[in-house]
Amino acid sequence: MLQVQLISENRDHFVEGLLKRSIPNAAELLNEIIEIDLNRKKTQNELDQILNESNNLSKQIGGLMKEGKREEAELVKAKTAELKERSKQLNDSLNAINDQLKDKLYQIPNIPHPSVPPGKSSDDNETVFETSDLPQLSDSALPHWDLITKYDIIDFELGNKITGAGFPVYKGKGARLQRAMVNYFLDTAIENGYVEIQPPIAVNEQSGYATGQLPDKEGQMYQLTDTNLFLIPTAEVPITNIYRDTILKSEDLPVKNVGFTPCFRREAGSWGSHVRGLNRLHQFDKVEIVQITKPDKSYATLDEMADYVESLIKSLNLPYRKLRLCGGDLGFTSAITYDFEVYSAGQKKWLEVSSVSNFETYQTNRLKLRYKDENKKTQLLHTLNGSALALPRILAAILENNQNDQSIDIPEVLRKYTGFDSI
RNA sequence: AGAGGAGUGGCAGAGUGGUCGAAUGCGGCGGUCUUGAAAACCGUUGUACCGCGAGGUACCGGGGGUUCGAAUCCCUCCUCCUCUGCCA
Numbered sequence: 001m002l003q004v005q006l007i008s009e010n011r012d013h014f015v016e017g018l019l020k021r022s023i024p025n026a027a028e029l030l031n032e033i034i035e036i037d038l039n040r041k042k043t044q045n046e047l048d049q050i051l052n053e054s055n056n057l058s059k060q061i062g063g064l065m066k067e068g069k070r071e072e073a074e075l076v077k078a079k080t081a082e083l084k085e086r087s088k089q090l091n092d093s094l095n096a097i098n099d100q101l102k103d104k105l106y107q108i109p110n111i112p113h114p115s116v117p118p119g120k121s122s123d124d125n126e127t128v129f130e131t132s133d134l135p136q137l138s139d140s141a142l143p144h145w146d147l148i149t150k151y152d153i154i155d156f157e158l159g160n161k162i163t164g165a166g167f168p169v170y171k172g173k174g175a176r177l178q179r180a181m182v183n184y185f186l187d188t189a190i191e192n193g194y195v196e197i198q199p200p201i202a203v204n205e206q207s208g209y210a211t212g213q214l215p216d217k218e219g220q221m222y223q224l225t226d227t228n229l230f231l232i233p234t235a236e237v238p239i240t241n242i243y244r245d246t247i248l249k250s251e252d253l254p255v256k257n258v259g260f261t262p263c264f265r266r267e268a269g270s271w272g273s274h275v276r277g278l279n280r281l282h283q284f285d286k287v288e289i290v291q292i293t294k295p296d297k298s299y300a301t302l303d304e305m306a307d308y309v310e311s312l313i314k315s316l317n318l319p320y321r322k323l324r325l326c327g328g329d330l331g332f333t334s335a336i337t338y339d340f341e342v343y344s345a346g347q348k349k350w351l352e353v354s355s356v357s358n359f360e361t362y363q364t365n366r367l368k369l370r371y372k373d374e375n376k377k378t379q380l381l382h383t384l385n386g387s388a389l390a391l392p393r394i395l396a397a398i399l400e401n402n403q404n405d406q407s408i409d410i411p412e413v414l415r416k417y418t419g420f421d422s423i
Numbered sequence: 424a425g426a427g428g429a430g431u432g433g434c435a436g437a438g439u440g441g442u443c444g445a446a447u448g449c450g451g452c453g454g455u456c457u458u459g460a461a462a463a464c465c466g467u468u469g470u471a472c473c474g475c476g477a478g479g480u481a482c483c484g485g486g487g488g489u490u491c492g493a494a495u496c497c498c499u500c501c502u503c504c505u506c507u508g509c510c511a
Binding site: 048 | 473474
């Protein structure tokens, strides 16, 4: 959620930013917000004055009662009746105005960073780096959905039987490879200074609002209706919400957390023949890194995190590319996002395996996540996160790229975790 | 899940209808003393919003209510503790 005060102070900058996201009526939306906020201030001012008056009268009544001047007290009481009625009205309208303001603010996405290229769709994303020689497989090479059946390591049929489409069952070496990746990713993050967190995988409504999944995106999450909880779409939600409503100390920064969780996504509407096998699932495993930094450090941190993710992909010997998302492809809450895609040679496709984003103050404004600066002023912090990494697509790429007619090679760095060299 | 108890500032803990945003202690910050430190003493110490400012308003787990007036009374939800039950 953007900060109203900043919008009022620097309207044109915000309009410009929103236009990069191809939001046509940006100026109009922001003007509305500024106006609602003015109304809010006016209403609160009026309400405060009336409350002040009636507080004073109440004190008078108290004094008169003590002195035993009952009749005088009754007279003053009569005066308060009118004030009470008026303050009730004002309070109601203040609440209404606040709701209205929040509603509008929820509709406005984050302002893109100046380096974000303009554009409407993923076609306009900027390629920052791309592996030059993509692997060429023999004609007998298979896509991963055939490989997993051939080696009996992942079973979609079983998943269908016990749960439904998009919930595969990992078996034998498939399961062990998954576990190996989780451990490798976690250990590497810990070596790089991240503190491991095991959060709950269900969150309440408040957490959903704070990181931006709610309102609007409840259709993307599985909801536990009897308890009003949501299965998390990413570890970002519970981990970031750990710091909701807190004022961190300068010496606690930056916060660096890493967490492994399953992730649940409805993927409503995006199901179809183009997403076969492991390319898109309702439940998948992911290791997520989260950082909370002071505002002036967040862009250095973004680079650090992107470099980290890149090194992880490199260590697996996978061909990849790094993209800077354009305004139109940028997530709602993000100011800038780098996507990492690996090349899966069996299906000849790029698969997104990581998104590294800086949210600046967009999340912390909702989270009320702040710190005291050098002047002891309370300031909003910046949040960042990135996948490091999402497992199924990495798995798909490994299976396809590392296959030969008899087996599939396990990347060197994973072997001490798997305990086997090939499938 | 049932019965009972409880939720107050960074922490501990008073306060059961009226100058209570809240005693006191600890902690934090500033100072006196000291070569330095400790001790002692003095001062200070929550968050948000409105206002150019003086100042004002709100917040005692969340929401609602009673009252001229609520930390205090009522309703409701949440959380924690104790006992019983169940369970990995």
